[in-house]
Amino acid sequence: QQQVRQSPQSLTVWEGETAILNCSYEDSTFDYFPWYWQFPRESPALLIAIRPVSNKKEDGRFTIFFNKREKKLSLHITDSQPGDSATYFCATGTGGYKVVFGSGTRLLVSP
Amino acid sequence: GALVYQYPRRTICKSGTSMRMECQAVGFQATSVAWYRQSPQKTFELIALSTVNSAIKYEQNFTQEKFPISHPNLSFSSMTVLNAYLEDRGLYLCGARGQGTGQLYFGEGSKLTVL
Numbered sequence: 001q002q003q004v005r006q007s008p009q010s011l012t013v014w015e016g017e018t019a020i021l022n023c024s025y026e027d028s029t030f031d032y033f034p035w036y037w038q039f040p041r042e043s044p045a046l047l048i049a050i051r052p053v054s055n056k057k058e059d060g061r062f063t064i065f066f067n068k069r070e071k072k073l074s075l076h077i078t079d080s081q082p083g084d085s086a087t088y089f090c091a092t093g094t095g096g097y098k099v100v101f102g103s104g105t106r107l108l109v110s111p
Numbered sequence: 112g113a114l115v116y117q118y119p120r121r122t123i124c125k126s127g128t129s130m131r132m133e134c135q136a137v138g139f140q141a142t143s144v145a146w147y148r149q150s151p152q153k154t155f156e157l158i159a160l161s162t163v164n165s166a167i168k169y170e171q172n173f174t175q176e177k178f179p180i181s182h183p184n185l186s187f188s189s190m191t192v193l194n195a196y197l198e199d200r201g202l203y204l205c206g207a208r209g210q211g212t213g214q215l216y217f218g219e220g221s222k223l224t225v226l
Contacts, residue, residue, distance in 0.1 A: 036217075042219070043217050043218065044155075044204070044217055045217070046215070049214065089154065098145070098160050101157075102154065
């Protein structure tokens with residue numbers, strides 16, 4: 001059973017547009033939702049994270065929108081830049097220890 | 112700042128041999144360490160979660176007999192891939208978390224190639 005689902009699998013946007021990456025999860029006990037990005041030949045790095053006490057978390061051009069009732073969240077990247085091109089992983093965690101990853105969305109920002 | 116170092120960065124081994132990888136937390140105490148594998152074209156599979164003062168919990172399809180893990184103190188963990196075969200290829204990542212924080216810090220990974 002896939003605990004974390006991401007869509008789309010890949011996404012291409014033009015520079016300056018807003019990219020929207022979607023994520024849904026199964027287990028309502030998850031209480032930590034980080035997004036990681038991974039560039040080719042590099043390990044993943046934490047981009048932004050949210051906890052269920054909030055329904056929105058913003059950090060510069062990156063915003064997480066969280067819908068606890070529907071067990072969905074999305075990552076919005078405004079004013080997308082070519083340097084944002086990477087694979088983005090939605091992840092969820094329980095009790096702050098176990099983190100499970102989605103299958104990733106490959107984002108390409110075309111100049 | 113908090114950092115996680117992994118060693119070696121990459122290894123090429125013959126089929127049937129073993130490979131040991133290490134994970135070092137710097138700047139914080141790693142109360143829990145999670146080992147992941149990213150196989151080619153796949154996402155991150157959680158292999159096991161090691162929490163101080165608790166037994167190491169292995170995920171389905173991963174066993175202690177195949178992936179023995181040591182977590183002797185709050186700054187170090189190691190994992191060995193025993194009898195590696197082609198299906199064990201991938202990038203092995205160590206994720207360490209300190210007490211009281213939700214953030215998981217990843218090392219740069221140990222890439223395993225099996226010939």
